[in-house]
Amino acid sequence: MISRNILSYIGVVALTCYVAYATDPTQLQDFCVGVNDPTDALFVNGMFCKNPMEAKPEDFFLSGLDKPGNTDNRVGSNVTQATATQLAGLNTLGISLVRIDFRPHGGLNPPHTHPRATELLTVIEGTLYVGFITSNLPNGENKLFTKVLNKGDVFVFPQGLIHFQINIGKTPAIAIAGLSSQNPGVVTIGNAMFGAKPPISVDVLSKAFQLDEKTVKHLQAQFWISP
Known part of the structure; x- marks a missing residue:
């Protein structure tokens, strides 16, 4: 009976580990559009890794x-x-x-x-x-x-x-x-909403922020920066 319980426990742990490791890693960029031809593709979700034998303290x-x-x-x-x-x-x-x-x-x-x-x-x-x-x-x-x-x-x-x-x-x-x-x-809210290129529709921003069109256009004309 004890052996059966142990085997059941091992089975649950194994299944849990499989489920945990079967998920995708957290993304390291906003999006990654799939391509069939890798000629013009970029390596994302991290960077290419240097051969560990060539690593230096400066790295x-x-x-x-x-x-x-x-x-x-x-x-x-x-x-x-x-x-x-x-x-x-x-x-x-x-x-x-x-x-x-x-x-x-x-x-x-x-x-x-x-x-x-x-x-x-x-x-x-x-x-x-x-x-x-x-x-x-x-x-x-x-x-x-x-x-x-x-x-x-x-x-x-x-x-x-x-x-x-x-x-x-x-x-x-x-x-x-x-x-x-x-x-x-980083997504700086003001920059993203009023400094997006191309700009978000004035109608969208006017209704979303309850602002008149003139105010929205004024905000869009500002020089938005990130610290």
Whole structure:
């Protein structure tokens, strides 16, 4: 009887493992259009891998995160990335890092999402007001979670949810954020909605944001940037 139970348990575990490993890996880009002819195809969902026998310590090293980014722009912030693009050794490891610099008195990392990563942010210097918004709740609302962070404080932004940070202090602010993907992606809401190329229909944006057409066209004419 005991042996039969053990065999049943092993069978369930084996089936569970098969189901778990039979799923597709999380995508590392927005889309991947299938092609039959690989002549003009690109290798995606990661990068080509170097022969491990040819790997060097430099492949796992990146300098420069001690240097402040240029915040002289419309939003007053700058993001310095350490993803697989800048640090080749991160490829396939599912993690990345960014440094975010904020100008005093309102330097803003605008509302945005990371479609492929949860973000864990740590304040190194300054005072930030941060927050994220849930997806649609059963009552049809979107709940806002906010917090004022000081030096040494940590805050997490769940994967795919809209979030932001703004410097509410009188001095420059610095934050370091870890992300659970080597290529987390970023969708800055304002840029995506009003700066898309080609532009989204004015009728769509007018109705979606309850704005008149003149206001929508004005917003579309702005020079949209990402930090």
